[in-house]
Amino acid sequence: MKVKICGIKTIEAAKHAFKCGADALGFVFADSKRKIKVLEAKEIIEALPEDIWKVGVFVNEDPAKIKEIAETAGLTHIQLHGEELLADFRSIGLPLIKSVSVKSQEDLKEIEGLNADYMLLDSPPGKYRGGNGSSFDWDLARFLDQSNKNKILAGGLNPENVKLAISKVNPFMVDVSSGVETNGEKDFIKIKHFIKNAKTAGEEI
Template identity: 75%
Template sequence: MKVKICGIRTVEAAQHAVQSAADALGFVFADSKRKITALEAKEIIEALPEHVWKVGVFVNEGAAKIKMIAETAGLTHIQLHGNEVPDDYRSIGLPLIKAVSVKSPDDLKKIDTIKADYILLDSPPAEYRGGNGSSFEWDLAKAIGKSNTNIILAGGLDPQNISKAIAKVNPLMVDVSSGVETNGEKDFAKIKTFINNAKNEREEV
């Protein structure tokens, strides 16, 4: 089971996540309490090993600006978390992750029409497009995880519920942000526990 820790803002949190066996880190460039600049992300990314995904999270941003930020920061993947059409962003030249808000079975029917490298299933947006700490009904996505090998599961995950979520959806990767925070800051103990629980669940399955 691959794990992405999103909303990274410090070198210390990034390195702790990687040492705890995180496979991907997310850097938010959209409006969010976890927003970061390209130069701030660059400083963190330069301290990370090559194999870790460095994912830039954007909401309805233009392809040219995303490409500029990606090149400055050293991103390896682009996460589109708004109303984007992935084909419009192929010019960036990096793998694309497209977020889909899941409220009903109809939302999951859209997945077959999305031409992205990975599909991220998230709960419906609240104040911000992601990182709101609420989950959707995982039973809705049961069939998706079994038939698609490129599913990333997000939305309201935490160390306590991650095993249940993986067992129901069977995603390629799980993505957490607020679920490993205390008082709005990354909690190193929660990060380690979340990653351990996620990876142990896959071994048990």
């Protein structure tokens, strides 16, 4: 099971997540309490191994602006959380992750028409797009094509529920942000437990 820790703001949190086995780190460039400046992300990314995903999170941002940020910071993947048309972002030249807010079976039908490299199943947005700490009904995943290997599960995950979520959705990757935080900051113990639980759940399936 692959694991993404999103909302990274410090080198210490990034290195700890990688040391614990994270496969991807997310850097938020959209309006959020976890928003990071481009040069701050660049400094963190330069301290990371090449093989870990460095994902930039955006909401309805101009493709040219995203390309500029990606090249400056050293991003490897682009995650889109707005109403973007994926064709507008192909010229960036990086794999695209498209977020889909899941409230009902109807929302899952939207996935069938997406031409994203990866599809991120998330809970409906709150104050911000993503990172709100709420989950959707994982039982809805039974309506998905189970052969689909590019699903990323997000929304309300934490060290205590990630095994159950994986057993219901069987995603390619799980994505967590607020679920590994204490008082709005990354909690190193929670990060370690989340990654361990996710990895062992993946081995059990």
